[in-house]
Amino acid sequence: MARRVFAALLSLIFVLTLNFFLFRVVKSDPVGSLFRGRNVSPEAKDRLRTEFGLDKSLPAQFTAYMGQTLRGNLGVSYATRRSVGSEILDKLGPTLVLVGISTLLSAAIGVLMGIKAAWQRNSSFDRGSTAASMLTYAAPDFYIGILLLAIFAFWLRWLPTGGIENPDGGGLFDQAKHLILPCVTLTLGYFGEYAIIMRSSLLEVVNEDYLVTARAKGLRDALVRRRHAVPNAVLPVVTLFAINLGFVLSGSIAVETVFSWPGLGLATSDALRGPDYPMLQGLFLVFSGAIILTNLATDLIYGYLDPRVSTS
Amino acid sequence: MRFRRVVGAALAVGIMAGATIAVGSGPAPAASGGSSDAVLTVGTKQDVDSMNPVAGVLLSSYEVWNMQYNVLVNFKADDLAPVPDIATSWSASPDGTTWTYKLRTDMQWSDGEALTADDVVYTLTRARDEEWANFYPFVSGFTDITAPDASTVVVTSAEPNPNLPFIPVYILPEHVWKKYDKKQVASFPNTNPVTSGPFRLTQWDKGSFWEMTANPDYYAGAPKVGTVRFRVFGNDEAMAGALRNGEVDAVHDLNPQLESTIDGSNITPVEALDGTFTQLTMNTGSGPVGNGHPALEDPRVRQAIAHAIDKEELVSKVLKGLGQPGQSVGVSVDPKYNLTVPADKTYNFDIAQANSILDQAGYAKGSNGIRTMPDGTDPLKFRFYYPTSNSVYARDVEFISKWLDQIGIATEVTAKSEDELTPIENTGKFDLVVWSWTPYVDPSPQLSYLTCGQVPETGDDGRYNDAFWCNQEYDALYESQRVELDPAQRIAQIKEAQQILYTEAPYVVLYKPVTLQAYRNDRFTGFVKQPADTGPVIYSQSDPSYLLVEPVVSTSGGGSGDSASGANDSDDGGSSSTGIIIGLIVAVIVIGGGGYLIARRSRTADERE
Numbered sequence: 001m002a003r004r005v006f007a008a009l010l011s012l013i014f015v016l017t018l019n020f021f022l023f024r025v026v027k028s029d030p031v032g033s034l035f036r037g038r039n040v041s042p043e044a045k046d047r048l049r050t051e052f053g054l055d056k057s058l059p060a061q062f063t064a065y066m067g068q069t070l071r072g073n074l075g076v077s078y079a080t081r082r083s084v085g086s087e088i089l090d091k092l093g094p095t096l097v098l099v100g101i102s103t104l105l106s107a108a109i110g111v112l113m114g115i116k117a118a119w120q121r122n123s124s125f126d127r128g129s130t131a132a133s134m135l136t137y138a139a140p141d142f143y144i145g146i147l148l149l150a151i152f153a154f155w156l157r158w159l160p161t162g163g164i165e166n167p168d169g170g171g172l173f174d175q176a177k178h179l180i181l182p183c184v185t186l187t188l189g190y191f192g193e194y195a196i197i198m199r200s201s202l203l204e205v206v207n208e209d210y211l212v213t214a215r216a217k218g219l220r221d222a223l224v225r226r227r228h229a230v231p232n233a234v235l236p237v238v239t240l241f242a243i244n245l246g247f248v249l250s251g252s253i254a255v256e257t258v259f260s261w262p263g264l265g266l267a268t269s270d271a272l273r274g275p276d277y278p279m280l281q282g283l284f285l286v287f288s289g290a291i292i293l294t295n296l297a298t299d300l301i302y303g304y305l306d307p308r309v310s311t312s
Numbered sequence: 313m314r315f316r317r318v319v320g321a322a323l324a325v326g327i328m329a330g331a332t333i334a335v336g337s338g339p340a341p342a343a344s345g346g347s348s349d350a351v352l353t354v355g356t357k358q359d360v361d362s363m364n365p366v367a368g369v370l371l372s373s374y375e376v377w378n379m380q381y382n383v384l385v386n387f388k389a390d391d392l393a394p395v396p397d398i399a400t401s402w403s404a405s406p407d408g409t410t411w412t413y414k415l416r417t418d419m420q421w422s423d424g425e426a427l428t429a430d431d432v433v434y435t436l437t438r439a440r441d442e443e444w445a446n447f448y449p450f451v452s453g454f455t456d457i458t459a460p461d462a463s464t465v466v467v468t469s470a471e472p473n474p475n476l477p478f479i480p481v482y483i484l485p486e487h488v489w490k491k492y493d494k495k496q497v498a499s500f501p502n503t504n505p506v507t508s509g510p511f512r513l514t515q516w517d518k519g520s521f522w523e524m525t526a527n528p529d530y531y532a533g534a535p536k537v538g539t540v541r542f543r544v545f546g547n548d549e550a551m552a553g554a555l556r557n558g559e560v561d562a563v564h565d566l567n568p569q570l571e572s573t574i575d576g577s578n579i580t581p582v583e584a585l586d587g588t589f590t591q592l593t594m595n596t597g598s599g600p601v602g603n604g605h606p607a608l609e610d611p612r613v614r615q616a617i618a619h620a621i622d623k624e625e626l627v628s629k630v631l632k633g634l635g636q637p638g639q640s641v642g643v644s645v646d647p648k649y650n651l652t653v654p655a656d657k658t659y660n661f662d663i664a665q666a667n668s669i670l671d672q673a674g675y676a677k678g679s680n681g682i683r684t685m686p687d688g689t690d691p692l693k694f695r696f697y698y699p700t701s702n703s704v705y706a707r708d709v710e711f712i713s714k715w716l717d718q719i720g721i722a723t724e725v726t727a728k729s730e731d732e733l734t735p736i737e738n739t740g741k742f743d744l745v746v747w748s749w750t751p752y753v754d755p756s757p758q759l760s761y762l763t764c765g766q767v768p769e770t771g772d773d774g775r776y777n778d779a780f781w782c783n784q785e786y787d788a789l790y791e792s793q794r795v796e797l798d799p800a801q802r803i804a805q806i807k808e809a810q811q812i813l814y815t816e817a818p819y820v821v822l823y824k825p826v827t828l829q830a831y832r833n834d835r836f837t838g839f840v841k842q843p844a845d846t847g848p849v850i851y852s853q854s855d856p857s858y859l860l861v862e863p864v865v866s867t868s869g870g871g872s873g874d875s876a877s878g879a880n881d882s883d884d885g886g887s888s889s890t891g892i893i894i895g896l897i898v899a900v901i902v903i904g905g906g907g908y909l910i911a912r913r914s915r916t917a918d919e920r921e
Contacts, residue, residue, distance in 0.1 A: 005358075030731075049444075060417045076499070080361055080362050080367075080499050080502070081361075081362060081364075081367050081499045082364055082499075090518060090519075091519070094519075135921060146549060149549065149550060149553065150549075150553075152555040153550070153553055153557070154556065154557070157557055159548040159553040160554075160559065161545075161551075161557065161559055162545060162546065162550045162554070163520050163521070163543060163544075163545075164519075164520050165517075165520065196464065203378075255547065257546040257547055257548070258546065258547055259546065259550070260520075260545045260546035260547070260550060261546070262519025262520050262544070266519070266546060275731060
């Protein structure tokens with residue numbers, strides 16, 4: 001347990017270091033691109049470089065960055081001049097709602113479909129759901145998004161073309177309406193993954209002796225499935241869910257773009273243009289931190305789900 | 313008073329944020345007087361980066377400032393001529409170095425304080441002394457800025473400045489801005505601004521929309537719409553769909569390829585030219601840094617290349633007709649400054665002629681079909697770069713490489729992000745580049761970029777001459793037009809300089825692309841192009857449209873949409889976080905309930921077996 005936590009901390013420090021150098025591999029000039037095409041005196045640019053700390057040597061910049069990050073200060077965005085922490089907090093909500101809800105939905109739908117498909121192997125439900133899973137899983141999510149947008153927003157005009165709420169202030173119902181299309185898109189895009197993995201994992205255990213025993217005891221089919229088959233087959237799905245949960249924060253750049261959803265995914269693509277170093281470092285720290293944390297949590301939960309896995 | 317960054321950067325989609333910024337807690341102007349309660353909704357792909365005119369750089373930020381601040385002298389809608397704004401009249405001393413502005417005395421800030429000459433002097437002086445990047449170029453030459461009385465401002469320059477009376481600096485309230493010193497001023501968010509203009513920011517939901525409310529007490533009369541709302545879109549298709557659906561009434565910067573999807577009698581498309589041009593830049597090799605190919609130092613090689621480029625074909629194939637073939641360098645948004653090259657001096661597309669120019673100049677073809685320098689060394693194989701910021705550049709380069717191949721010039725094409733390409737250009741480590749510029753109204757800056765003084769000397773000195781081109785005759789014309797006070801003389805000198813540029817061909821201007829805007833003519837009327845005929849209706853120099861648009865009086869009792877006729881509901885900002893929490897709870901209930909129902913249904917099915 002302590003070792004796992006220590007390993008997680010170590011990866012976090014590694015990520016901090018990597019993030020800093022990763023964005024500086026490509027030689028670029030954030031101050032220059034901030035003012036490209038405008039008549040700014042070299043002195044004014046130099047002053048801004050000093051303000052951003054870009055005039056210092058790379059090791060000095062790195063020390064400053066590590067120091068302030070460890071103190072919980074993520075710096076100030078070059079583009080908006082607001083603190084990176086508050087910029088990220090602003091965008092956290094929309095992403096959390098969209099990707100969180102769709103991750104839960106796709107996992108729930110996918111797992112239930114996978115169970116049913118495996119239990120009724122070769123039935124028409126199995127063939128249909130497997131085909132549907134493959135199809136939606138293979139389709140790029142932005143493509144599904146554009147398709148849904150064309151049908152439900154442009155053609156039928158049932159739902160809005162994007163954004164998070166109507167500027168008129170439509171309230172909760174209005175926000176829900178805006179959420180439907182992007183959420184359905186992501187759910188469609190990801191439930192197949194769960195369905196396919198749940199199905200194949202369950203198929204691996206259907207012929208196990210303990211299931212024969214369970215049936216021989218006279219248990220109802222549904223009980224055999226629920227109490228004996230699924231718990232033994234659910235581990236790969238938990239892993240997948242945990243990984244996807246880690247990615248909830250990084251959002252979906254493509255779907256957020258299609259539906260003009262103001263979340264962290266779009267903030268990332270935006271920050272890359274500067275490049276807005278502090279913003280990128282802050283975002284990637286949050287993304288990798290979320291993945292490292294969920295992985296740690298999964299590791300610990302594994303021991304509970306499957307006593308064969310030791311957490312010592 | 314809008315200055316654009318190069319096209320790629322201007323396209324930057326400023327999608328950010330989620331939470332509502334608390335704005336408008338001050339005395340918000342109520343929509344009364346001349347304003348109706350109509351809401352004009354504008355679709356854009358770019359959020360505001362900062363509401364603070366000292367910090368923001370994006371076009372959307374300028375849109376806000378244009379609507380809520382005033383300048384001394386504004387641009388006229390149809391021809392960008394000077395018209396009164398804060399200043400009612402102005403005069404110059406005979407030598408053109410001292411300008412006197414007489415100010416209105418009836419202007420008020422939104423917090424009730426009077427706008428006086430002191431605010432003007434304060435803003436101009438601070439912009440100069442602290443080198444506020446957005447405004448410094450317009451005030452840097454002032455040696456003296458004074459207010460002899462409350463309604464007069466006098467500025468003095470060391471040398472005559474033909475741009476005056478224009479000083480495109482938004483005048484800010486001294487009593488607010490003096491609270492922020494030089495270090496603090498850029499981080500001041502200005503989201504609850506004290507303003508003087510026809511509209512005022514009342515809400516900003518970062519990444520989603522911002523809202524401007526009409527100022528009923530505006531000196532020139534209240535705007536005819538009560539509210540202008542800007543909605544930020546993440547992609548073009550959604551924005552076009554929203555215009556068709558009536559979710560928005562006007563859109564800015566729609567992908568021109570989508571023009572066919574918005575045709576309809578109730579939508580007016582606007583193909584606007586903003587001066588932007590795309591050029592083939594050649595590294596002509598002057599200056600201490602860089603390693604450009606020696607052949608490009610020879611004007612004959614550059615002229616041969618100019619003959620080998622079919623600009624009409626680029627416009628029709630790459631831009632699908634949505635642009636104008638290139639002439640000389642466009643130096644201004646204002647068409648009167650831009651040269652139309654006379655027919656007898658035009659480099660027509662003619663591969664045979666291009667080949668014969670190169671043959672005569674001694675660049676013989678080698679056995680592999682590639683020409684070499686006259687002394688037989690250095691094959692004409694050019695490093696050819698383009699930025700990935702806009703997909704049309706890749707297509708341009710594809711066509712140009714094909715044509716160059718036909719005149720015995722090989723290319724080695726590399727795509728780079730704008731950030732990576734900028735240092736490559738500045739250090740002269742290239743031969744050819746395709747990229748764009750967008751000029752200001754004032755022609756001087758764009759002209760200055762190709763003067764000898766702008767040739768980079770260290771690679772990071774922030775100079776702009778990316779063709780590394782130096783021509784004394786051109787420089788002399790640049791210097792004389794910079795202080796020429798006779799408008800006709802100045803235009804003549806500028807056009808002569810452009811002709812030299814065209815003939816010497818450090819740039820081959822490929823085309824001027826249009827920016828596509830559109831509006832719903834069945835909902836709003838009164839949009840004006842600035843400048844007339846060629847310009848945009850919104851996101852223009854001074855945005856006259858917002859003061860003039862008014863809702864179309866409906867004869868059929870309202871259409872499918874509602875934003876034109878809908879009442880201006882007050883917004884319950886801050887509901888988004890509660891909404892998020894409730895949304896999560898609902899989702900959990902839905903998922904849990906659904907799962908339970910499915911489980912139950914399958915149990916009964918099993919029992920039936």
